[in-house]
Amino acid sequence: MQPLVLGLGNDLIADDAVGVLAAREVKQRLGRRAHVVESSLSGLALLDLMVGYHQAVIIDAMYNGRHPPGSIVRLTPADLSKVVAPTPHFAGLPELFSLAKHLELDYPEETVIFAMEVEDPLTIGGSLSLTVRQALPALVNQVTGQIASWENEYERSLSP
Amino acid sequence: MSEHIVIDPITRLEGHGKIDILLDDQGNVDHAYFQVPELRGFEKFAEGRPAEDMPQITPRICGVCPTAHHMASTKALDDLYQVEPPVAARKVRELVNSTFYVEDHALHFYFLGGPDFVMGPTAPKAERNILGVLGKVGLETGKEVIGLRKELRDLMTMTAGKVIHPVFGLPGGISKPLTDEIQQKFIAGAEHAVKFGEFSLNLFNDIVLKNQEYVDTIISDTYTNRTYYMGLVDDRNHVNFYDGLLRVVDPDGKEFSKFPARDYIEHVGEHVEPWSYIKFPFLKSVGWNGFTEGTESGIYCVAPLARLNAAEGMATPKAQEAYELFYSTLGGKPVHHTLANHWARLIELLYAAERMMELAADPDIISPDIRTIPTAVPQEGIGVVEAPRGTLFHHYQTDERGVITKANLIVATQNNAARIAMSVDKAARGVIKDGKVDDGILNLVEVAFRAYDPCHGCATHALPGQMPLIVRVYDQEHNLLQEVRRGG
Structure with missing residues (x-):
């Protein structure tokens, strides 16, 4: 089965587009080796998108000022802090995974998240900032590298 | 004291919802401010684009209420082409x-x-x-x-x-x-x-x-909070989400005004505060009287409670029954x-x-x-619908080819911004006493704004997948006493 590559973000809003742009590039490079999906939704609205896959890569923008813009962080759902407070509008990814488990949805056994720290996720119609644009190829490489690593693991599992 | 404290609006660029609570020397609340991140540059982005593209573009800008934006935008085009x-x-x-x-x-x-x-x-x-x-x-x-x-x-x-x-x-x-x-x-x-x-x-x-x-x-x-309420109503003054006239009732529940979307500029003004880039809409004929309640203050409210208050009933039988129970239980109209x-x-x-x-x-x-x-030459179009989170205005001006020269949106959460600010301030005053602040108490402050289902469609899908919220508590010298982050 193909892994899912889920690019999150909004291609109309400056650096917020980075996940979506990376996903498009991944699609160019990998063709049918992955199922690439773009979405500008978040939280619970993403619930349906990951159903039915064994493996998933999520690409997203991150905006918390803890890393220099352009930095890429690799995370698993377990790394994301457990969110227990209700949120104004959106549930976080940790809640999404917990909910999927409770509802017994057919969810990926392995999920890897690549997040890039961005400079400007708020300007409508803005283009990518220079640092983010320069870091985009590295983000794409990390995603394709992850897919290749899963493919290698699978092939090894088949060999006697 | 609060008058000496300036909160730099640049903080909105953090992409966080932010509540700043200022305490007095007794540890009680002097004032609480609520700020949300706001997308920039919409007007500039829209200029030069064909108005016909707006029903496709505006839902993509805000992924939270895409259908409402599509409807308001399409209705603005009906008006633009007079069709x-x-x-x-x-x-x-x-x-x-x-x-x-x-x-x-x-x-x-x-x-x-x-x-x-x-x-x-x-x-x-x-x-x-x-x-x-x-x-x-x-x-x-x-x-x-x-x-x-x-x-x-x-x-x-x-x-x-x-x-x-x-x-x-x-x-x-x-x-x-x-x-x-x-x-x-x-x-x-x-x-x-x-x-x-x-x-x-x-x-x-x-x-x-x-x-x-x-x-x-x-x-x-x-x-x-005793404020005015606004919502779309049909010809029998029943709640309608898609069409009708905008009806405003005063804090005593009496009809204050009723007007078509086209006249909104005559009725709705926008007030600017130094601590927020969000413009606070208010009723022009009452006037802006600060963040105050009552008939003398032009602050109004939209969204579910406001729609029920601004109407005289529901157009369907089961909802009407529920409407009657709502008001009989909560002591009559309007419910504040x-x-x-x-x-x-x-x-x-x-x-x-x-x-x-x-x-x-x-x-x-x-x-x-x-x-x-459509056959008419376009010039100006205004569309309004009730989004789930409240009244949504789309207003476009174009040249004779239908290319946008000016665009303005007033979204639901913006219509509610002044009342949300007051609600957060009042809740903070109500639950924080003698400097005692903990997570449970801060949640009681957050409860006040969550009831509005405020829409922060921007910057929210950045990891960890929720809008980070920062609550900061300061003493009277503006020294930071406590900071709580959700997400972020």
């Missing part, structure tokens, strides 16, 4: 809008506002989440919410294109007629939605209204209790479901006559 859509087109638009309401209100009640109400505002932190709600209402109800939303979103996709990228609204109509087959699916979906609406109101009755502690919280002064928004939201969910049924079963709706071709 009246045929009956079937108008009804299909309203059908899709009603379907969107059911799924959106269901999501908010169960999964987003639910933790405050199903679990209770003072529930332990570890239980105030979706999983806590599921533990209380049952896993089957959770599956039902997800199943219903999927069914309704599939119906919207069949009719209008992808839910997040609707493409069916055109100036003067819609792009394709409803088929018999899809009509039957809508009827089945509406039956399902009506049952779900009734079930949800029963559940609210059992879990919330039978719990005196919750009811006392709803009606407490801490969560009460912010937390009553959650109950009002469920009454609206039932109305939307019943309206879906009426429209789906209407023989007009499958008529192939779905478009009136």
Whole structure:
């Protein structure tokens, strides 16, 4: 089965587009080796998108000022802090995974998240900032590298 | 003291919702400010684009209310080209809008506002989440919410294109007629939605209204603001989400004004504060009188509670019954209790479901006559709908080719911004005493703004997938005493 590559973000809003742009590039490079999906939704609205896959890569923008813009962080759902407070509008990814488990949805056994720290996720119609644009190829490489690593693991599992 | 404290508006660029609470020397609240991140540059982005592209572009900017933006934008184009859509087109638009309401209100009640109400505002932190709600209402109800939303979103996709990228609204109509087959699916979906609406109101009755502690919280002064209310009404002054006149009632519930969307500029002004880039809309004929309540203050409120207050009833029978119970329980009209928004939201969910049924079963709706071709030279168009989170205005000015020269949107959360600011301030004053601030107390402040279901569609899908919220508490010298981050 193909892994899912889920690019999150909004291609109309400056650096917020980075996940979506990376996903498009991944699609160019990998063709049918992955199922690439773009979405500008978040939280619970993403619930349906990951159903039915064994493996998933999520690409997203991150905006918390803890890393220099352009930095890429690799995370698993377990790394994301457990969110227990209700949120104004959106549930976080940790809640999404917990909910999927409770509802017994057919969810990926392995999920890897690549997040890039961005400079400007708020300007409508803005283009990518220079640092983010320069870091985009590295983000794409990390995603394709992850897919290749899963493919290698699978092939090894088949060999006697 | 508060007058010496300047909060630099640059902080909005952090992309965080932010509540700053300033304490006096007794440790009580001097003032609390609530700020949200705001997308920049919309007007500039829109200029030079064909107005006809706006129904596709605006839903993509805000992924939270895509259907509402599509509807408001399409109606602005009807007005721009001075064209009246045929009956079937108008009804299909309203059908899709009603379907969107059911799924959106269901999501908010169960999964987003639910933790405050199903679990209770003072529930332990570890239980105030979706999983806590599921533990209380049952896993089957959770599956039902997800199943219903999927069914309704599939119906919207069949009719209008992808839910997040609707493409069916055109100036003067819609792009394709409803088929018999899809009509039957809508009827089945509406039956399902009506049952779900009734079930949800029963559940609210059992879990919330039978719990005196919750009811006392709803009606407490801490969560009460006496303001004006605005909402769309039909020709019988019943709530309508898609069309009609804007009706405003005063804090005593009397009709204050009633006007078509085209006249909104005569009625709605926008006030600027040094600490926020959000402009605070107010009623021009009353005037801006600071963040104050009562008939002398032009601050008004939109969204479910406001819509019920601004109307004289619901247009469908089951929702009307629920409407009457709402007011008889809460002491008559208008209801000023912010937390009553959650109950009002469920009454609206039932109305939307019943309206879906009426429209789906209407023989007009499958008529192939779905478009009136515009011929007028465009100049200016204004469209208004009720988004789930409140009144939504789209206003475009164009050259004679229909290319935008100026655009303005007033979104629901902006209409509510002044009252949300007051609610947060009042809740903070009500629950923070003698410098005692902990997570449970801060949650009681957050409860006040969550009831509005504020839309921060921007910057929210950045990891960790929720809008980070920072609450900071300062002493009278503006020294930071405490900082709590959610997400972020």
